[in-house]
Amino acid sequence: MEPTNVKDPEYYHKVVDCQYACPAHTPVPEYIRLIAAGKYTEAYMVNWESNVFPGILGRTCDRPCEPACRRGRLEEEPVAICRLKRVAADNKGDISAFIPGPSSISNGKKIALIGAGPSALTVARDLAPLGYEIHLFDDQDKGGGMMRSQIPSFRLPAEVLDGEVSQILNMGIHTHFKTYVSSLKELLNKKYDAVFIGTGAPKGRDLPDLEGRKIGDKNIHIGIEWLASVAFEHTDSIGEKVIVLGGGNTAMDCCRTSRRLGGKSVKVVVRSPFAEMKASPWEKEDAVHEDIPIIDNHVPLSFVTENGKLVGMNFDKVHPVYDSEGKRKLVSTGESPVFIEADDVLIAIGQENSFPWIERDLGIEFDKWEMPVVDKDTFVSQLPNVFFGGDSALGPKNVITAVAQGHQAAISIDLFCNGKALTERPAPFTNLFSTKMGIHEWSYNNDISNDLRFIVPQASKEETLKDRKKEVELGFNLPTGFKEAQRCLNCDVQTVFTESKCIECDACMDICPTNCITFTANGEEQDLRSRLMVPALNTTQDLLVSSKLATGRVMVKDEDVCLHCGLCAERCPTSAWDMQQFLYKVTKAGNSCH
Amino acid sequence: MTYLRPKFAHPNLPKNKLGFTRKEYEGSLSTLCAGCGHDSISAAIVEACWEMNIEPHKVAKMSGIGCSSKTPAYFLSNSHGFNSVHGRMPSVATGANMANRELVYLGVSGDGDSASIGMGQFVHVIRRNLNMVYIVMNNGCYGLTKGQDSATADVGSKSKSGSINQFEGIDLCGLAIELGATFVAQSFSGDKSQLIPIIQAAISHPGFALINVLSPCVTFNNNVGSTKSYDYVRQHIEATSTVDFVPFMNEIKTDYQNDEVKMVEMHDGSWLRLHKLSQSWNPDDKLSAINALQNSHLNQEILTGILYIDNKSLETHALLGTTEIPLNKLDESTLCPKDGFLEELNSSFR
Ligand SMILES: Cc1cc2nc3c(=O)[nH]c(=O)nc-3n(C[C@H](O)[C@H](O)[C@H](O)COP(=O)(O)OP(=O)(O)OC[C@H]3O[C@@H](n4cnc5c(N)ncnc54)[C@H](O)[C@@H]3O)c2cc1C
Ligand SMILES: Cc1ncc(C[n+]2csc(CCOP(=O)(O)OP(=O)(O)O)c2C)c(N)n1
Ligand code: SF4
Ligand code: SF4
Ligand code: SF4
Ligand SMILES: [Mg+2]
Numbered sequence: 001m002e003p004t005n006v007k008d009p010e011y012y013h014k015v016v017d018c019q020y021a022c023p024a025h026t027p028v029p030e031y032i033r034l035i036a037a038g039k040y041t042e043a044y045m046v047n048w049e050s051n052v053f054p055g056i057l058g059r060t061c062d063r064p065c066e067p068a069c070r071r072g073r074l075e076e077e078p079v080a081i082c083r084l085k086r087v088a089a090d091n092k093g094d095i096s097a098f099i100p101g102p103s104s105i106s107n108g109k110k111i112a113l114i115g116a117g118p119s120a121l122t123v124a125r126d127l128a129p130l131g132y133e134i135h136l137f138d139d140q141d142k143g144g145g146m147m148r149s150q151i152p153s154f155r156l157p158a159e160v161l162d163g164e165v166s167q168i169l170n171m172g173i174h175t176h177f178k179t180y181v182s183s184l185k186e187l188l189n190k191k192y193d194a195v196f197i198g199t200g201a202p203k204g205r206d207l208p209d210l211e212g213r214k215i216g217d218k219n220i221h222i223g224i225e226w227l228a229s230v231a232f233e234h235t236d237s238i239g240e241k242v243i244v245l246g247g248g249n250t251a252m253d254c255c256r257t258s259r260r261l262g263g264k265s266v267k268v269v270v271r272s273p274f275a276e277m278k279a280s281p282w283e284k285e286d287a288v289h290e291d292i293p294i295i296d297n298h299v300p301l302s303f304v305t306e307n308g309k310l311v312g313m314n315f316d317k318v319h320p321v322y323d324s325e326g327k328r329k330l331v332s333t334g335e336s337p338v339f340i341e342a343d344d345v346l347i348a349i350g351q352e353n354s355f356p357w358i359e360r361d362l363g364i365e366f367d368k369w370e371m372p373v374v375d376k377d378t379f380v381s382q383l384p385n386v387f388f389g390g391d392s393a394l395g396p397k398n399v400i401t402a403v404a405q406g407h408q409a410a411i412s413i414d415l416f417c418n419g420k421a422l423t424e425r426p427a428p429f430t431n432l433f434s435t436k437m438g439i440h441e442w443s444y445n446n447d448i449s450n451d452l453r454f455i456v457p458q459a460s461k462e463e464t465l466k467d468r469k470k471e472v473e474l475g476f477n478l479p480t481g482f483k484e485a486q487r488c489l490n491c492d493v494q495t496v497f498t499e500s501k502c503i504e505c506d507a508c509m510d511i512c513p514t515n516c517i518t519f520t521a522n523g524e525e526q527d528l529r530s531r532l533m534v535p536a537l538n539t540t541q542d543l544l545v546s547s548k549l550a551t552g553r554v555m556v557k558d559e560d561v562c563l564h565c566g567l568c569a570e571r572c573p574t575s576a577w578d579m580q581q582f583l584y585k586v587t588k589a590g591n592s593c594h
Numbered sequence: 595m596t597y598l599r600p601k602f603a604h605p606n607l608p609k610n611k612l613g614f615t616r617k618e619y620e621g622s623l624s625t626l627c628a629g630c631g632h633d634s635i636s637a638a639i640v641e642a643c644w645e646m647n648i649e650p651h652k653v654a655k656m657s658g659i660g661c662s663s664k665t666p667a668y669f670l671s672n673s674h675g676f677n678s679v680h681g682r683m684p685s686v687a688t689g690a691n692m693a694n695r696e697l698v699y700l701g702v703s704g705d706g707d708s709a710s711i712g713m714g715q716f717v718h719v720i721r722r723n724l725n726m727v728y729i730v731m732n733n734g735c736y737g738l739t740k741g742q743d744s745a746t747a748d749v750g751s752k753s754k755s756g757s758i759n760q761f762e763g764i765d766l767c768g769l770a771i772e773l774g775a776t777f778v779a780q781s782f783s784g785d786k787s788q789l790i791p792i793i794q795a796a797i798s799h800p801g802f803a804l805i806n807v808l809s810p811c812v813t814f815n816n817n818v819g820s821t822k823s824y825d826y827v828r829q830h831i832e833a834t835s836t837v838d839f840v841p842f843m844n845e846i847k848t849d850y851q852n853d854e855v856k857m858v859e860m861h862d863g864s865w866l867r868l869h870k871l872s873q874s875w876n877p878d879d880k881l882s883a884i885n886a887l888q889n890s891h892l893n894q895e896i897l898t899g900i901l902y903i904d905n906k907s908l909e910t911h912a913l914l915g916t917t918e919i920p921l922n923k924l925d926e927s928t929l930c931p932k933d934g935f936l937e938e939l940n941s942s943f944r
Contacts, residue, residue, distance in 0.1 A: 074602045440595035448600035503824050505629040505784060505812070510637035514604045515616075534604045551828065565600050573629025573812045 001525050001554075003547040006496070009430045012582040014542060015559050016492045018081055021068030023404035025586045026050040028065060028081055029492040033444065035088055036485040038478075043088035045098055050586065052122050052168075052403050053147075055160045058086030059473065060151055062280065062398040070491050073538075073561055074514075077453035079488045080476075087481035089160070100129040102172025107131035109417045112192040114138075114181050117145020118399045119390025120198035121168050122406025126589040127413065128171040135192070136173050139180040143169055146200055146391075147399060149228040150250070152257050153469040184358045188386075194413045196387045197358075197372075198406070201396040205350040207245075212303030216310035216345070220303065223254045223348030230257055230468070239343020240264040243313055245300060246348035247277035252284065254346040255292045260468035267340060268294045269313075271330060273320050286472070290461060299330060301337050303345065312341040351396045362386075371395065378422040379409040387412055410589040426591040431583040435493055436569075442579055444493050446566040449486040490564045494582045497555060499546045501576035504553070508568035508577055509533070514561045517568060522554045532558055599623050611647040619644045621668040631783030631809030631824075632662050632731045636669040638786050639700070639729075642793040643670065654690055654697045658683040658712060661738045662704035662731035662809070670700075681712025684719035687726055688910075694920040695911050698797055699726035706736040709745035709764045716766075720773040720802055725909040727796040727803045730766055731783070733811035734822035741814025752819025767901055768887050770804045771880060776907035777803035778883070779900045782827055783810065791839035791866075792900060798839075798860040801907040808896065827896060834875055834886065834899035838867040858905055868900065877903050 004011060014020050018028040027046060034043035047054035061082050069078030109132050113120040116138035124134045142148060143165040147156065169175060181187055187195060204222035207213060213220065219239065223246065229235040242263040244255040247270035258266045268287065270277055274296040277284065288294065298315035305311060314337040318330040353371055358364060365373040365382040372381050374388045381388055389409040390402035412422045435443040457474045464470045476484060509517045515533040522528070528543065529536040536543060541560040548554060569577040599622065607615040619640045624633050643653065650672035657663035659680035666675045674697065678686040687701050708716045708730050719728070734747040741754060748763045770778045777799040781789045789807065796803035808827050810816050816823045821830075835856070856877060858866040868877060875886040883902040890897040917924065 073605065446596060447598070448602065450601050503629070505631070505810075505824060506634045506637070506786065507629045510633055511624075513600045514602060515607070516604075534606050534608070537606060561602075561604055563600055563602055565596065567596055567600075570596055571624075571628045571633070573627065 001522060001528055001543065001545045004542070004544050006544070009428055009584060011542065012432070012492075012494050013428075013584045015494060015562075016582070016584070017068045017070050018065035018079075019492070019584065022051075022065045023401045024051045024407065025404075025584065026065075027492065027583060027585065029488055029490050030583065031088060032079070032081070032084055032485050032488040033490065035084055036445070036482055040088045040091040041093045041095055041098075044092040044095060047085055047088060048095075048099075051400060052125055052406075053118060053164045053399065054085050055089035055164050056147060056156060057400060058082060058084075058089045059156050059160065060147075061085070061400050064400070070489055070561070071487060074563070075452065080453055080456070080484050083456050083473075083476060084481060084485055086475050087478070087485075090475055091478065099167050100171055102170070103129050103131050105131040106133065107417075109133065109193040110135065110191070111194050111196065111413060112137065112187055112190070113196045113198060114187070115145060115198040115200060115390070115392070116140065116143035116175075116177070117198050117200050117390055117402060118147060119393075119402035119406040119409070120145075120196060121165065122403045123196050123198070123389065123410045123413065124173050125168045125171065126407060126410035128168075128173060130414065130590045132417075134173045135176060136169075137176045137179050137181050139178065141177050143175070143177070145198075149231050150224055150253070152227065152231070152253050154256070154260065154464060154472050155253075157469070157471050180357075182357050184364075184386075185362060188362065192385075193417050194385045194387065196389060196409055196413065197392055198388070198390040198402070199355075199392045201351040201353045201391040203352040203354040204250075204347065205352060207300060207347060207349070210300060210302055212305050212310070215305045215308055216303040219310040219342075219344045221344065221346050223250045223346050224351060226346055227253060227257060230261065235261070237262045241341050241343045242266040242346065243340055243342040243344075244268045244346045244348055246270060246350070247272055247279055247294075247296075248348065248350070249279050249283050250351070251346075251348035252279045252287050254348045255287055256290055257468060258344075258346065259290050259292065259465055266292050268292060269298045269300070269315060269340065270294065270296050271299045271318070272328075273297055276320075276328070290465065295340075297330070298338060299332075304339065310342065310345065312339055313345060314339050351391075353392060353395065355392075375422075377408070378412045379405055380412055380416075380422055384416065407586065407588065411587065414589040426587040428587050429583075429585040429591070432494070432496075432580050435579045435581050436575075440570045442493075442566055444490050444579070444581065445486070446490070446493075446564070446579070448489070448563055448565050449483070451483055451487055453487065454480050454484045492582050492584075493564050493566070493579050495544070495557065495562060495564070495568060496578045496580045497544065497546055497557070498576050498578070499549060499555070501574040502546075502549055502555065503574055503576075504549055504551055505573060507571040507573065511567045511571040513565065513567065514563055516558050516560070516562045518556050519549070519553045520556060521552070522548070528556055529558075532556060534558075536560060597623060610644055612649060614644065614650075616640055616644045618672060619650060619670055621666070621671040624665075624668040626661055626664070626668075627811075627813045629812040630661065630737075631733065631807075631811070632665050633668065634783040634786065635729065635731055635789065635807055635809055636665045638783075638789045638793055639669050641786070642790045642797070645790070646794055646797060648698060648797070652697055653700055655700050655702065656683050656687040656690065656726075657702045658704070658707040659738070660704035660707045660736070661811075662702060662733075663707055664738075665702055665731070666700075681707050681710070681715055683707070684712065684715035684724070684728075688719060688722070688724055691724055691726060691910070692916070694922060695725070695916075695918075696920050699724075700797075701726050701728040703728065703730050704737070705730060705732040705734060705744045705746040705766075709766060713745075717773060720770055720775045720804070722910045723774070723776055723801045723907055723913065725801055725911065727793065727805065729793075730804070730806045731809040732766070732806055732822070733809050733815055734763075734820065735811055735815045737811045737814060741811065748821040751821040752817065754814050754817045754820075765887065765891070766806045767804065768884065771883055771887075771902050775804050775902070776801040776904040777900070778902040779803070779805045780807075780896070780898050781805060782808045782831060782896075782898060784824060784828065785831075785898070788833065788837055788898060791837040794839040795837065795860065795866050795900060795903075798862050798864050799903070799905070800861040801909040830894060830896045832890060832893075832895040832897055834897055834901060835868040835877070837900060840865040840867055858903060860905060866900065866903075877901065878905075
């Protein structure tokens with residue numbers, strides 16, 4: 001293999017598994033170390049800079065970082081990255097001095113943002129300090145988008161949401177709440193320099209053709225509409241027997257909210273097998289904990305009504321059959337339909353985009369699924385001054401994806417307003433420095449904690465089921481938060497190898513607790529992977545390959561299960577290994593334009 | 595500074611026939627200087643024992659005093675160990691071996707420990723052909739006491755402080771062959787591919803097996819001008835053969851035997867496959883081994899590999915006709931036979 005090009009910032013970035021997996025590339029180990037040091041404010045600010053909503057995300061993030069976490073490849077559970085973020089948010093001090101207020105400069109450009117969800121709020125936050133005049137339109141009476149209308153208060157208290165949303169609105173944003181934009185054409189005529197559309201995926205799927213749908217309508221609700229009406233206090237009760245259809249996170253929020261509004265026998269009924277449900281494992285756990293059975297492999301057949309009123313539903317029992325490519329088909333077991341009683345049914349089987357307010361003759365192209373054609377790197381539409389982000393751009397995802405897309409759209413808008421090509425994107429900010437403090441001393445804590453993942457305590461069920469606004473999770477207390485933080489392996493502290501210093505004493509190879517390092521004859525990647533101390537079977541993880549050493553061999557390090565313990569560097573007599581801290585920050589609007 | 599070995603291991607770590615990974619053969623974290631050759635030898639011992647499926651509790655690690663003699667703490671932490679007095683490891687090992695012949699005796703010593711204060715003991719344990727592996731971690735100096743020249747330092751070798759050694763160095767391998775050692779090998783800490791099979795062969799050998807391992811002292815004897823530095827050893831190394839240890843190979847194809855390949859059957863049924871790199875040398879011919887060693891001195895070469903092996907040797911127990919049973923397993927009835935037995939014995943002398 002050719003020697004690894006470690007000058008490419010993406011090489012070391014990829015080693016930081018959590019950060020690489022985070023859509024916004026939050027420098028996770030950086031903030032976890034700050035939490036361990038008791039510097040909650042600083043930890044919060046590291047988060048705020050990259051993901052904008054640390055308090056919200058520390059409670060609700062989909063956490064793509066956790067399945068990627070290195071620790072999960074070494075023991076059962078990854079670091080509780082998400083809940084550590086909450087520790088920073090809950091314990092931070094006064095941050096007002098660090099959050100920009102209204103900008104004192106103006107660049108004379110006016111931007112309209114449609115929708116006040118996380119994507120648009122991110123664009124606002126990134127652009128307002130640069131002197132842009134931001135106009136934010138939303139049909140709700142407050143900002144937050146679906147974080148307000150959909151995510152229930154028992155998962156995300158209003159104070160936390162209000163706090164982080166107003167941090168942005170206070171940057172001199174011109175808000176136009178309770179304003180539904182019914183025509184993009186009209187808005188474009190108002191001479192904004194650019195328009196950002198972050199209107200989400202507001203339409204919940206229905207089962208319009210299922211027998212009994214119309215007759216039972218009064219007691220059949222679309223999940224996301226129903227959740228919004230609960231959030232806005234138009235709905236405060238539900239029948240005792242409730243069926244929730246669907247297996248995603250919306251279904252989990254619907255069933256748990258039902259339990260709080262009077263549902264005594266609430267059941268989730270889902271077509272797919274339990275293990276294949278879309279909902280995150282922890283959301284399923286929480287639902288089951290609240291005495292909500294999840295009945296899998298049941299396909300809805302009909303709504304059953306009596307005297308014009310819903311009394312339940314019929315389901316066909318199925319079992320999954322997989323073809324040779326692993327594609328699933330649900331095949332009926334042939335048993336007679338299963339009847340489940342219900343006073344109310346909530347349909348939570350997916351969301352769709354809908355853009356009735358965008359005229360189709362403006363130059364914005366829509367594909368056959370009625371989705372706008374959007375560049376997935378720059379987020380520009382076919383109209384050079386109209387940008388998309390969040391669920392409205394590439395379909396429904398989650399808050400952190402909306403934030404990441406907001407950042408990218410903001411960069412594009414800034415480039416566009418400065419007459420630059422959208423492809424001339426500023427490079428990421430990187431830094432690499434030695435952590436060496438003495439012969440065997442490092443500026444990071446290189447001891448490896450053996451603790452297993454700590455469980456986040458919850459308020460008692462008796463208490464939380466009584467009050468839909470009572471937050472269920474209590475968050476880590478500080479001592480537990482510290483111990484959980486110590487589980488992080490500091491994957492950003494890179495093992496940096498200098499060929500010219502190596503005397504090939506093998507000490508690093510001998511000491512490495514996870515046998516990452518091998519000195520051997522060079523070869524093609526596949527061959528080399530098979531000849532290491534322990535064969536490198538995980539091809540998603542890179543090999544660090546040196547240039548040729550004095551004896552003709554090369555040093556090959558498999559990044560897969562490196563503990564970043566620094567033992568190689570401690571045992572190296574010549575400091576050919578050094579532990580160097582790598583900081584990678586995604587570029588932001590304004591970084592290279594002016 | 596890390597004092598504790600992290601508990602995590604590679605999830606795909608291979609297991610040997612006993613179901614153990616290499617982790618079960620490791621010791622505590624070394625406190626030797628970073629880059630010390632002794633640590634590489636410890637790692638080779640770990641690998642050799644793991645590969646040979648040796649049960650760790652069936653090994654006794656014996657040592658004297660010195661950095662080298664500290665290493666038993668850094669490998670096989672599930673084995674028995676005795677860290678004895680300076681230069682006195684051979685007599686303690688002899689006692690232990692006499693008492694319990696069922697263990698593998700792994701003696702670890704240094705050039706100071708063996709060639710100076712312990713020379714008398716070294717000589718006699720060879721004479722007795724005690725069944726043990728005797729590894730000398732040879733760095734040409736007293737590492738533990740800050741690098742004074744040892745008796746194996748070569749004439750003309752320069753110390754870190756710049757002084758030149760005036761005295762003739764002792765060649766432990768030549769001496770051992772002279773004294774009748776039945777297995778004599780030389781290797782380099784920086785060449786595990788050779789060292790590991792040599793250790794395995796030494797463990798299989800029924801009798802005294804000496805492995806003199808050049809093991810650079812990074813702190814006191816790795817300077818320019820030293821003949822025991824990483825650079826010097828790498829430049830002057832000359833292998834007699836490449837060594838493969840073939841455990842319990844039942845059928846040996848005769849065509850393996852030719853001028854280049856020499857197969858040596860070990861006592862326990864395993865085989866050594868030596869790819870000879872020199873035609874004038876034969877590992878079971880004492881004279882050729884002595885010649886090869888002397889020639890290497892003249893040519894300023896460091897000869898490595900298994901230099902001499904007598905696989906039909908009789909070890910101490912066989913020579914003395916001692917009981918097959920370890921002393922701790924001898925029960926009262928065996929130790930105190932009935933009256934009649936004494937009479938029988940006495941009458942046999944009449
Ligand atoms: C029940 C439910 C639970 C969820 N839970 C989580 C979770 O725990 N974690 C997570 O990460 N994600 C969760 N999500 C997904 C997450 O809420 C969204 O992915 C995210 O909010 C999308 O952000 P956005 O910026 O695209 O806009 P949205 O949050 O969708 O906001 C769009 C805003 O635009 C407004 N709007 C739409 N059209 C117009 C118009 N024409 N004029 C004016 N205003 C308009 C809408 O009213 C809304 O306020 C959940 C979603 C649902 C449905
Ligand atoms: C009876 C006695 N005399 C002297 C010493 C001091 N001493 C400790 S280690 C050592 C030499 C060790 O040299 P070597 O065996 O080569 O080991 P190394 O440290 O080089 O591995 C000496 C002389 C001692 N500990 N005991
Ligand atoms: S151990 Fe820490 S730095 Fe490494 S992937 Fe997990 S959270 Fe990230
Ligand atoms: S930091 Fe070095 S010693 Fe530690 S696991 Fe990684 S490669 Fe091995
Ligand atoms: S410990 Fe240092 S000098 Fe020795 S082999 Fe490793 S990198 Fe090279
Ligand atoms: Mg010595």
